Amino acid sequence: MSIHPLTPASRTAAEHPVELVTEYFARAIDALADWREQLSTEIAAARADAPLTTDRLDELVEPSALRLFDTVDLPVYGSGFIAALDSLADANSHLAWWQGPERAQLVLASQSINKEHIDYSELEWYRVPFQTGQPHVAGPYVDYLCSDEYTITVAAPVHIDEVFVGAVALDLLIDRVERDLTPRLAAFGDDISIVNGVGRVLLSTSPARATGDTIRGDDLDAFERFACPGMALDVLIAR
Amino acid sequence: MTLRSAAPRSGRPTRLHSAVFQPIGDEGRAALVERRIAEAIMGGVLSAGERLPAEPELAAAFGVAPATAREALLVLRERGLIVTRRGRNGGSFVADSADPVQFATRALLDSSRVSLRDAGQHYVAITAACVDLAARRADPSEISSIRARLERVDDHDLAAWRRASDDAVIELAALSQSARLTREQMKLQGEFSPLLALIDTDATSRRASRDHLLDVLSAVGTADAEAATAALREGTRFMIDWLIAYRERHGAAITAPIATVPASPAPAASTRPERSRP
Known part of the structure; x- marks a missing residue:
């Protein structure tokens, strides 16, 4: 280790x-x-x-x-x-x-x-x-x-x-990324997810959202979407 | 036996509890290295004439001492799976006689029907779980690129076709986003690949298994988990039925332990006792 x-x-x-x-x-x-x-x-x-x-x-x-x-x-x-x-x-x-x-x-x-x-x-x-x-x-x-x-x-x-x-x-x-980022993101809210270019969840502060699932289509309406500059990642924050 | 396993404080030992104290065997590290390489040769992952990494590289790759790697190579040489040539372009090579289809045929003839059916069930359990998750999670573009790669391969080149087809299954499994399931699938695919290569030698069956795979991919591409797992079950049933029929045709009698009892006729294609519909 x-x-x-x-x-x-x-x-x-x-x-x-x-x-x-x-x-x-x-x-x-x-x-x-x-x-x-x-x-x-x-x-x-x-x-x-x-x-x-x-x-x-x-x-x-x-x-x-x-x-x-x-x-x-x-x-x-x-x-x-x-x-x-x-x-x-x-x-x-x-x-x-x-x-x-x-x-x-x-x-x-x-x-x-x-x-x-x-x-x-x-x-x-x-x-x-x-x-x-x-x-x-x-x-x-x-x-x-x-x-x-x-x-x-x-x-x-x-x-x-x-x-x-x-x-x-x-x-x-x-x-490891989950351990690093989830607690720090949790300070901002209890339903914040990082997703990639195809909407795949990298991690989420909501325990109900599984890493590997995708959020797309109509499901996206429930979130505000913020692009991370310089990388194909978005942060989704539940409305 | 004087050794008693301690019962958990909460009460009687559970089945899982007793499984902890099963024998682990005393297979040495050299034997593990030997088995890994032998399986790769018999499975066709390493094909005839290919050069193995040099001893130190091999030892480093497996994380064992050079002497252990040497010992493993010695046994592989004795088994006739590899040959060693001296000189500047020397080294260890997979024996020219190593033919994965022959190995697979021998293994198949040595198997019982029950073990083949059981292997099929294991394959379905893992692969269907992968396919089900992939159907829910994959982006359609990810499926179309697997399809495109598969369709580029000429299935008359049997080795290339088998490799592409195995790769497609592993890529599909990886779309489950489950590392555990993908690792299981890789192990299984390695085990099944030589048997699938045997099926590939028959052009009609090769086309049929290709179509089964494409059916699974299409269903995953349209996010239809039910259709995808149904197609996977059908493909696996086809595979196991083919292998059993082959085994019956090609001297299963030879391996039957008691020759005085006439071999029972092959079961009709419609009787598949192990497949109960959920």
Whole structure:
């Protein structure tokens, strides 16, 4: 079990639930924004020497990926880089990924053994940063590839000379996000929910609203809806 | 036995209470690693000729000591599931003779009808729960992208079709938004995949199972949980019936313990004693 620093008292001073939620996930987006600049330079330099291989990429990514666990004030469960498809010399896809209490490197059987098998081009944490060129808060979703848990992945695209080479990302387990945010949101009301782009409930201060359910259509009439700037999340507050 | 389990203070031990003190077996870590890899080879997840990760990488992946990984590889080699080649491009490879359909056939012929029916019930219990939740929770766009991926695959390429089809089921299960159910589904799918691959070898049945899967997806896409679980039940019944019929045709008699008793005729397709309608 990793130990995370206590949230500074100043962080609880949000005046609106949207501020609180936005500030929380922006910590991930900001950290990834710094990292993607750095990694872009590192990958460009490595490529100037020789075609980039999975082993070389792992070496480049590992120190920063591991550092992210300690430097971001979030319960980071996994961290790493997802290479753009067909961007490496010796594999058509690769996740340079570290996760779990041990921060162990992820070894996907199908990845290390048959490099043809993993196609993550349509998964939200790859697809959206690739298509929009912007960071994205993806999920919640059951991550059957990496964590095997109900997960949020924050991902930011990495470009070299405006060409997409992959995405840096970090995973948060909903279990931990719920513990972090629910008590703080509860200070604002007893029926406040965070939902994603398809109306899926990430968490709610109302015990009656289950994480994973969707709120859509006519059901939305019962809420005031506030968009979180810079991320595809909305805060729904019961009228 | 002198060991007595302490009864809970509230009264008599419950059934769950006594389950705590069941034997856990003494299977070692090497045997666990060996079994995991053997299952992947027999299930076709690792196919003939593929290279296994190097010993240290394997040890790290499983979280065991390198000596443990080595021991597991040794047994896999003895079982003929892997071969080891020396030299610069050396390493451990899945044996060329490893054919998941053959493994599945052997496993199927070794199974009894009762165990196949029971496996089918287990599959329905988990998958129907996933499908039911997915129908209530999934966005239609999520279903159409699963469908689109499935429809892009040419089902004449049996290995590609099986992989795409298994992936579609797992993606569908994940739309339940339940991590526990998805993990269960992944385990089950791994177990069933070689048997499904056997069904795939028959073109007509392959089309039929494809249609069953598409029926489930359509129903989930229109948020019709009842139709989705009904379609899932029908697909699973088709699968188990097919496997039992295959087993009857291909020498179930060989494995019958007493050859003097003539094998009873296969049950008519209409008698499915285990399926009571709710």
